[in-house]
Amino acid sequence: RALTIGLIPGDGIGKEVIPAGRRVLEALPASLGLKFDFVDLNAGWETFEKTGVALPEETVQTLQSCNGGLFGAVSSPTTAVKGYSSPIVALRKRLALYANVRPVKTVATAKKPIDMVIVRENTEDLYVKEEKTYDTPEGKVAEAIKRISEKASTNIAAMAGEIALRRQKIRASGAPSIHQGPLVTVTHKSNVLSQTDGLFRTASKAALADPRFSSVKVEEQIVDSMVYKLFRQPEAYDVIVAPNLYGDILSDGAAALVGSLGLVPSANVGKTFALGEPCHGSAPDIQGQGISNPIATIRSAALMLEFLDEEEAAAKIYAAVDANLEEGKFVSPDLGGTAKTEEVLQDILRRL
Amino acid sequence: RALTIGLIPGDGIGKEVIPAGRRVLEALPASLGLKFDFVDLNAGWETFEKTGVALPEETVQTLQSCNGGLFGAVSSPTTAVKGYSSPIVALRKRLALYANVRPVKTVATAKKPIDMVIVRENTEDLYVKEEKTYDTPEGKVAEAIKRISEKASTNIAAMAGEIALRRQKIRASGAPSIHQGPLVTVTHKSNVLSQTDGLFRTASKAALADPRFSSVKVEEQIVDSMVYKLFRQPEAYDVIVAPNLYGDILSDGAAALVGSLGLVPSANVGKTFALGEPCHGSAPDIQGQGISNPIATIRSAALMLEFLDEEEAAAKIYAAVDANLEEGKFVSPDLGGTAKTEEVLQDILRRL
Numbered sequence: 041r042a043l044t045i046g047l048i049p050g051d052g053i054g055k056e057v058i059p060a061g062r063r064v065l066e067a068l069p070a071s072l073g074l075k076f077d078f079v080d081l082n083a084g085w086e087t088f089e090k091t092g093v094a095l096p097e098e099t100v101q102t103l104q105s106c107n108g109g110l111f112g113a114v115s116s117p118t119t120a121v122k123g124y125s126s127p128i129v130a131l132r133k134r135l136a137l138y139a140n141v142r143p144v145k146t147v148a149t150a151k152k153p154i155d156m157v158i159v160r161e162n163t164e165d166l167y168v169k170e171e172k173t174y175d176t177p178e179g180k181v182a183e184a185i186k187r188i189s190e191k192a193s194t195n196i197a198a199m200a201g202e203i204a205l206r207r208q209k210i211r212a213s214g215a216p217s218i219h220q221g222p223l224v225t226v227t228h229k230s231n232v233l234s235q236t237d238g239l240f241r242t243a244s245k246a247a248l249a250d251p252r253f254s255s256v257k258v259e260e261q262i263v264d265s266m267v268y269k270l271f272r273q274p275e276a277y278d279v280i281v282a283p284n285l286y287g288d289i290l291s292d293g294a295a296a297l298v299g300s301l302g303l304v305p306s307a308n309v310g311k312t313f314a315l316g317e318p319c320h321g322s323a324p325d326i327q328g329q330g331i332s333n334p335i336a337t338i339r340s341a342a343l344m345l346e347f348l349d350e351e352e353a354a355a356k357i358y359a360a361v362d363a364n365l366e367e368g369k370f371v372s373p374d375l376g377g378t379a380k381t382e383e384v385l386q387d388i389l390r391r392l
Numbered sequence: 393r394a395l396t397i398g399l400i401p402g403d404g405i406g407k408e409v410i411p412a413g414r415r416v417l418e419a420l421p422a423s424l425g426l427k428f429d430f431v432d433l434n435a436g437w438e439t440f441e442k443t444g445v446a447l448p449e450e451t452v453q454t455l456q457s458c459n460g461g462l463f464g465a466v467s468s469p470t471t472a473v474k475g476y477s478s479p480i481v482a483l484r485k486r487l488a489l490y491a492n493v494r495p496v497k498t499v500a501t502a503k504k505p506i507d508m509v510i511v512r513e514n515t516e517d518l519y520v521k522e523e524k525t526y527d528t529p530e531g532k533v534a535e536a537i538k539r540i541s542e543k544a545s546t547n548i549a550a551m552a553g554e555i556a557l558r559r560q561k562i563r564a565s566g567a568p569s570i571h572q573g574p575l576v577t578v579t580h581k582s583n584v585l586s587q588t589d590g591l592f593r594t595a596s597k598a599a600l601a602d603p604r605f606s607s608v609k610v611e612e613q614i615v616d617s618m619v620y621k622l623f624r625q626p627e628a629y630d631v632i633v634a635p636n637l638y639g640d641i642l643s644d645g646a647a648a649l650v651g652s653l654g655l656v657p658s659a660n661v662g663k664t665f666a667l668g669e670p671c672h673g674s675a676p677d678i679q680g681q682g683i684s685n686p687i688a689t690i691r692s693a694a695l696m697l698e699f700l701d702e703e704e705a706a707a708k709i710y711a712a713v714d715a716n717l718e719e720g721k722f723v724s725p726d727l728g729g730t731a732k733t734e735e736v737l738q739d740i741l742r743r744l
């Protein structure tokens with residue numbers, strides 16, 4: 041099978057980790073029958089500075105004819121800059137990548153094993169970015185719309201249910217696991233936002249009440265309490281489904297549990313396309329030193345393959361990464377080691 | 393000085409912890425010259441079931457003539473119930489309690505000392521609860537308004553600055569501390585919400601640029617990264633200021649760091665009134681067993697006194713609680729002990 045993969049390194053360490061992801065894909069055993077074509081694409085702050093556009097139309101259109109992609113990271117200004125808007129947020133919408141899937145997992149040998157997936161709605165909530173500002177006698181006031189639809193909530197909950205079932209299937213095949221059965225935890229703040237988060241809650245629960253999810257246990261947690269529980273008993277969670285912004289916050293929180301954002305992958309998933317994206321940012325502080333951790337990107341490449349139905353190839357990559365981490369010999373500075381990006385990559389490549 | 397204090401136990405364990413808070417206030421040494429009058433007031437789910445109103449007008453009006461109050465916890469339904477609306481959210485608005493102050497601190501003997509205060513804006517953001525729902529061909533859609541004003545952002549940041557200075561003054565008086573100097577971290581998501589969170593950011597930074605805060609270091613963190621850092625290096629944070637919803641989430645997250653929500657107090661603060669409120673909920677699962685931890689409420693009573701300018705009385709209560717925790721003999725089940733509410737209370741009372 042031939043797969044065309046768009047590569048968008050973006051800014052900062054994005055340029056160091058995306059090439060590592062590419063080399064892992066290229067190094068997959070020929071027996072898997074996969075052939076990759078890579079297309080280099082631009083987006084981000086540097087692109088904006090050069091061209092005045094953060095997400096060139098060409099990047100969007102080329103991706104539309106790709107099977108998948110890898111997105112590095114972009115540096116966003118914290119103040120509003122005229123004409124600049126986050127390219128990853130825009131891409132998620134333009135390509136209808138309705139789910140953001142973020143597995144957070146320790147290696148099997150960890151003292152406190154954690155194995156969860158955060159399934160984040162990826163197109164709406166406050167990310168619709170409909171804002172306005174007006175003047176009042178007491179100063180400026182700004183408003184943003186938080187939009188939650190029954191449709192998107194239903195779709196994301198169904199995705200969470202599917203992922204819970206898929207994880208259960210892998211467990212049933214004998215893989216060691218800390219979980220007994222499939223569990224989906226619906227996260228919201230419907231005690232305050234009874235209509236918006238209330239809709240997320242009822243639509244999610246309705247979707248998960250479908251007979252195909254009859255083996256999946258469904259629970260719910262108010263988002264503040266979810267963050268509390270995430271830190272008190274992370275081992276209890278299997279699949280967590282959340283609206284966009286809570287999902288953003290929860291996945292960074294979960295990443296803290298496994299030691300470094302440099303380990304945590306994500307995939308932005310649409311009906312027929314998946315975009316792998318490390319959860320870390322462009323990290324300008326360590327850029328250019330060759331010490332960024334390539335694992336989040338390498339795992340994101342595997343996650344992308346999973347959603348392109350190449351589970352065998354994905355499993356090979358995960359196993360190579362886990363072996364690297366379990367041995368603990370080539371470990372990058374974010375995890376307390378001294379290995380360079382290239383050394384971590386070489387160690388993973390030789391295990392493929 | 394005579395202080396009139398309104399007591400609103402609410403539901404569940406609220407009814408067990410508020411009396412404990414009252415008894416601590418009553419037991420303060422006469423030398424402090426404080427005389428308390430207590431007024432019992434109703435609010436919450438039980439009140440709603442009996443009367444059809446969750447926050448009786450009488451409660452609001454009586455509080456308006458009190459100096460301070462203690463609010464326990466209320467049980468909210470997670471589904472919208474016609475006519476029901478969270479009484480604490482309403483109270484914060486009705487009494488213009490613009491700041492929610494949540495100190496999170498380990499005892500001096502803790503292995504990993506943490507000593508931070510989360511200063512949460514308490515009246516706006518998504519808590520304006522302006523929501524609507526409409527039908528579309530693809531199903532229901534709901535929208536909520538997130539409103540951020542320059543005025544509220546300025547006020548809350550100034551409060552954060554004042555608190556940072558006050559903490560520094562206590563340190564300068566020789567109290568042991570993990571912090572070098574006063575630091576305020578402004579939390580927002582202005583990389584996505586450039587107008588609303590952008591306004592929070594610029595107004596906060598402008599307020600903290602006032603010469604009276606010249607000794608205060610000001611930093612900023614995007615909210616997702618703030619949650620990550622909160623768990624990776626909590627000792628680094630002194631005062632964190634945030635819009636309402638992020639503050640809600642961050643304070644529960646911070647509470648997880650100190651072992652139990654049962655330890656974490658808060659105060660809802662207005663210009664001339666302070667309402668102490670434990671951060672925990674009504675905990676129906678342990679209600680009636682006499683095992684709830686009264687410390688969050690006792691500390692909330694002290695925090696209320698601080699904002700009523702009775703710092704000496706507050707310090708007495710804090711010291712008694714710290715001594716109880718440091719000895720670790722009368723410890724409630726949420727902290728791994730077996731002591732009853734009454735035993736923890738007695739131990740604290742005898743140390744006053």
Ligand SMILES: CC(C)[C@H](C(=O)O)[C@@H](O)C(=O)O
Pocket residue numbers: 116126128129288583584616
């Ligand atoms: C960079 C930012 C716009 C983005 C988001 O908020 O989605 C990031 O935090 C992420 O999680 O991918």
Ligand SMILES: CC(C)[C@H](C(=O)O)[C@@H](O)C(=O)O
Pocket residue numbers: 231232264468478480481640
């Ligand atoms: C009960 C709920 C409405 C409340 C809030 O969201 O403010 C609670 O979580 C809190 O933190 O006081």
